[in-house]
Amino acid sequence: MIFQAVVLLSLAAAPAHTERQFFDAIRRVETGGMANQGKGAVGDKGASIGPYQIQRAYWEDARMKDGRYEDCLADHVYSERTMRAYFQRYAPKALAAGDWETLARIHNGGPKGHTKKATQAYWLKVKKEMSK
Numbered sequence: 001m002i003f004q005a006v007v008l009l010s011l012a013a014a015p016a017h018t019e020r021q022f023f024d025a026i027r028r029v030e031t032g033g034m035a036n037q038g039k040g041a042v043g044d045k046g047a048s049i050g051p052y053q054i055q056r057a058y059w060e061d062a063r064m065k066d067g068r069y070e071d072c073l074a075d076h077v078y079s080e081r082t083m084r085a086y087f088q089r090y091a092p093k094a095l096a097a098g099d100w101e102t103l104a105r106i107h108n109g110g111p112k113g114h115t116k117k118a119t120q121a122y123w124l125k126v127k128k129e130m131s132k
Contacts, residue, residue, distance in 0.1 A: 025129035062086040
């Protein structure tokens with residue numbers, strides 16, 4: 001019983017990561033912490049843009065009602081709104097709970113990314129950056 005109480009107390013005392021830490025970690029993984037928050041970054045032979053390396057299909061799936069895809073290139077706030085909309089569509093419970101692993105893996109691997117073995121390494125990179 002004492003052991004269980006100690007475990008529960010240590011879990012409760014563990015610092016929860018914030019959404020800001022999550023987004024900053026994704027940005028550092030995606031763009032290496034480029035100056036100006038990775039604005040203007042283009043990767044995957046032009047297929048991914050901005051500080052979070054968002055692809056057009058991701059942006060379309062997010063069903064953004066304002067702005068243009070190209071806004072993801074230079075506007076990190078717009079990119080973060082795009083990511084939230086994408087997460088709200090594909091993982092609303094994970095978003096509400098702050099389940100950063102699920103969200104990171106979906107960001108990397110698409111709507112079912114959290115079930116793909118290939119996204120585990122990506123999550124470990126994000127997790128490491130979140131701990132900094």
